[in-house]
Amino acid sequence: MDRRSGKLKAFGSYHPTVLMIYFLSILLIAAFLSNPVLQTEALLGGILFCATLQRRGDGLRDLGFYLPLFLMVAVTNPIFSHNGVTPLFFLNGNPVTLEAVFYGIALAVTVIGVLLWCKCYSRIMTEDKFLYLFGRAAPKLSLTLSMALRFIPVFLRQSRRVSRAQKAMGLYAGKSIPDRVKNRLRVMTAMISWSLEHAMETSASMKARGYGNKGRTNFSLFRFRASDGALLAVLLLLLAVSAVGAAVGVTAFSYYPKVSVIPLSPDALTVYAAFGILSLLPSIIEGKEAVVWRFYRSRI
Amino acid sequence: MALLQVEDLSFRYPNGAQNALDHIDLQVERGEFMVLCGPSGCGKTTLLRLLKQELAPAGERSGQIFYEGAPQSRLHNAGAIGFVQQNPESQIVTDKVWHELAFGLENMGVPTEVIRRRVGEMASFFGIQGWFRQKTDTLSGGQKQLLNLAAVMVMQPNLLILDEPTVQLDPIAAADFISTLQKLNRELGLTILLAEHRLEEVLPIADRVLLMKNGSVQLCETPRKIGAALKANDPMLFALPCAVRLWRELGAADDCPLTVREGRDFLVRHDPKPAAAPPEAPYRHEEEATISLSNVWFRYEKELPDILRGSSLTVFRKEVFCILGGNGAGKTTLLHVIAGLDKAYRGKIKIGGKPLENYKGSALYRQNLAFLPQDPQTVFVKDTVRADLSEILEVMELPRFEREEKIKRIAEKLGITRLLDRHPYDLSGGEQQSCALAKVLLSEPKILLLDEPTKGLDAGAKRSLQKLLRELKTDGITVLLVTHDLEFAAETADRCGLFFDGEILSADPPQKFFAENSFYTTAANRIARGLWKNAVTCEQVLACCKASEML
Incomplete structure (x- = not known):
């Protein structure tokens, strides 16, 4: 539940395994396939999903970042790459080709698409989901990580306190560099003793609760529900269609030496449709959930 | 059969000159709430840790510990005896509240579905639902200690051992914590062994009190008998609740009162004379103001709310001034601003007659102002x-x-x-x-700022601190301290001020300050309320009793 918007984050509430598979497949396809239709679909899906995750006011700032980036990538390619057979004009004696212009635009679409998807990934795959997936593979490591995440803020707070206490005693509180270095060193040595002390108490607390017994289990709040299974099935089906189609070459497309014709065979159209749905999937789920939420809220 | 039985237990640390524990015999019955007290360093922690074999310190040991009739070493379930330590912060292992609750069960190899149910049950019992998914780092001290307790209870122990769990908590969080313990004992029949020095709150709910001294058991009695059982001049007397002390000093024959209500009933029964009320002590102060604040405003960041909202305060030379107030009211922030650690964005602060901003570099802290933070550990490097x-x-x-x-x-x-x-x-x-x-x-320093100086101190240490502050005063030092400890403030301060809503509301000598409060006041004052005005400390009430010729 996103408290700020009061809206359910529908897609993010699916099981981490499903989410991870989803993001991996989208990112792989978006990054490696060079078919303008598929590339555009990935970008549109990314934009829409990002928009649903957006907080108010983020949109303009994002536009200010992605638009120049888009232009930069699109313009840079034809300036530096002179492949292609259709020169448009000459710049400093070098040809600027139509193919390079097209490829630049396609590259920009891909880069922005991947960046947007990465942004969605970081919003959805929060630290606890990642730790959970990680923990299945390496339980010891994930406990260590969880303990580290616990320890770091405590450590920082304590070192700030020590540093202030020392300042209030007028010890090396000056602004000169030797004073500052000396102060840092003193605080660090104190913090080493403090950390050891803290670790002893923590380990007592762990031992007191039976840490070190054989057969430790790994608890998590995530449950694999029927809806996760359904989403996973749909996702795998769409993924299979797109991947197989791409592998056998029904969507083959090339920019060099001459821009080829966009394949429009029934097979290719099927692949476009499958990947289109795949990349729009999160937005569809968010959209459906928003409608459902509005309906339920009207009854509150 | 007793749940826990200790027979002739002695213990000596490696390199120890004498036994840390000396021939201890002890029985804890099933369902009992036993309170362990004694001055610090008397061996409480050593005893408690020996009872929990996973935490037993290394050293020379003799005697036996039986758990449910069998020697302790045969107990293989770490969850059977729960242990909560002093420091709420360092006991928390993981970064999320739910994970902390599950940690013990994970160690025992309990399957996920069972953990889910037990964790849910515990979170509901302890009222943790609201912060179940939070990071442990965002919790308050009281919440952290409650989480530590819940994380132990989730393993369904038969015996709960707590080693001074409220030492680091403010009085309100401490009272909450203790009432949770009472609930566990009453509603679940849980056996509890609690080391504690806040006797005012635990005596009324304890079944037996075990008093230790120099590593041996001094006495083990029901709370109502403990007052009479102590010898005269025993330093532990000062740790007892005010009602018990009054009863003991007067040598009454009736039942020993434990709570404020029983204390009042006790006084009323013995015919108090209103004429015995002490006169209001006159307030005198030096001319020179060493700390003066006028209309000081402070906030941590531009977007955050104000912590100080036009605070004004004048403290005179050779004065002990106590600032009292609720938790998180900003008392510590006020000290930080006076100590120059945080900068007020508006208002005037003068230290020793000179504006704070005119002290350059470390000049403020040289032979002038000293600040002792809440956690004394931060002072040592x-x-x-x-x-x-x-x-x-x-x-x-x-x-x-x-x-x-x-x-x-x-x-x-x-x-x-x-x-x-x-x-x-x-x-x-x-x-x-x-x-x-x-x-x-x-x-x-000429000015000493203290933040919660009585936190974690036992009765004896508090009295030494009090004596020291009086000595410093005669040396010409001004002391400004922030505290939750109403009793300490009533006995030590020249003036007290209530900090509320970013301001210091009233600044009066303790007699006047507490006599005019009806909730926020000392136990002694609550006992004597309506009988004797101006009697705010236990000594003053006792003097009134004697003057009324009770008994």
């Missing part, structure tokens, strides 16, 4: 107390031969001579406090 003390003299550019002499003098004054060569972190809370105070006093 060296391996021994002596090195820490000597460091501050070095910075003050004192010649080497004078340093030794100075350290010796301050150590004698604060009674820490035997601690000088120890590591600061190895000392008890009270000892750390005294050593930290020694360090800040070496800068020869």
Whole structure:
């Protein structure tokens, strides 16, 4: 539940395994396939999903970042790459080709698409989901990580306190560099003793609760529900269609030496449709959930 | 059969000169709530840790510990005896509340579905639902300690051992914690062994009180008998609730009162005479104002709310001023602003008659103002107390031969001579406090700022602190302290001020201050309310009793 918007984050509430598979497949396809239709679909899906995750006011700032980036990538390619057979004009004696212009635009679409998807990934795959997936593979490591995440803020707070206490005693509180270095060193040595002390108490607390017994289990709040299974099935089906189609070459497309014709065979159209749905999937789920939420809220 | 039986237990630490525990015999019955008390260093922690074999310290040991009739070593379930330590912060292992709750069950290899149910059940019982998914770092001290308790309870122990769990908590969180313990004992029949020095709250709910002294059991009695069982001049007398002390001092024959209500009934029964009320002590102060604040405003960041909202305060030379107030009201922030650690964005602050901003570099902290933070550990950065003390003299550019002499003098004054060569972190809370105070006093301050100086101190240490503050006062030092400890403020302060909503509301001598409050006041005052005005400390109430010729 996103408290700020009061809206359910529908897609993010699916099981981490499903989410991870989803993001991996989208990112792989978006990054490696060079078919303008598929590339555009990935970008549109990314934009829409990002928009649903957006907080108010983020949109303009994002536009200010992605638009120049888009232009930069699109313009840079034809300036530096002179492949292609259709020169448009000459710049400093070098040809600027139509193919390079097209490829630049396609590259920009891909880069922005991947960046947007990465942004969605970081919003959805929060630290606890990642730790959970990680923990299945390496339980010891994930406990260590969880303990580290616990320890770091405590450590920082304590070192700030020590540093202030020392300042209030007028010890090396000056602004000169030797004073500052000396102060840092003193605080660090104190913090080493403090950390050891803290670790002893923590380990007592762990031992007191039976840490070190054989057969430790790994608890998590995530449950694999029927809806996760359904989403996973749909996702795998769409993924299979797109991947197989791409592998056998029904969507083959090339920019060099001459821009080829966009394949429009029934097979290719099927692949476009499958990947289109795949990349729009999160937005569809968010959209459906928003409608459902509005309906339920009207009854509150 | 007793749940826990200790027979002739003695224990000595490696390199220990004497036994830390000496021939202890003890029985804890099923469902009993036993309170363990005694001055710090009397062996409470050692005993409790020996009872929990996973935490037993290394050393020489003799005697037997039986759990449910069988020797302790046969107990293989770590969850059967729960243990909660002093420091709420360092006991938390993981970064999320739900994970912390599940941690013990994970260790025992309980399957996920069972953990889910038990964790849910515990979170509901302890009222943790609201912060179940939060990071442990965002919790308050009281919430952290409650989480530690819940994380132990989730393993369904038969015996719960707690080693001074409320020491680091403010009084409201401590009272909450203790009432949770009472609930566990009453509603689940849980056996509890609690080491605690806040007797005012635990005596009324305890079944038996075990008093330790120098590693042996001094007495083990029901709470109503403990008052009579103590010898005269026993320092533990000062730790008892006010009602018990009154009853004992008057040598009454009826049942010993434990709570404020019983204390009142006791006084009323024995015919108090209104004429015995003490006169209001006159308030005098020096002319010179050493700290003055006028209309001071402060907030941490531009977007955050104000913490200080036009605070004004004048403290005169040789005065002990106590600032009281609720938790998170901003009392500590006020001290930080006065100590120049945080900068007010509006208003005037004068220290020793000179505006705060005119002190450059470390000038404010040289022979002028000293600040002792809440956690005395933050004051130490060296391996021994002596090195820490000597460091501050070095910075003050004192010649080497004078340093030794100075350290010796301050150590004698604060009674820490035997601690000088120890590591600061190895000392008890009270000892750390005294050593930290020694360090800040070496800068020869005229003004001393103290943040919660009584936190974690036992009754004896509190009395020494009180005595020390009085001595400092006669040396011409002004003391401004922030505290939750109403009893301490009533006995120590020249004036008290209530900090509320970013301001200091009233500043009056303690008699007037507490006599006009009806909730926020000392236990003694609540007992004597309506009988004798102006009697706010236990001593004053006792004097009234004697003057009324009760008994």
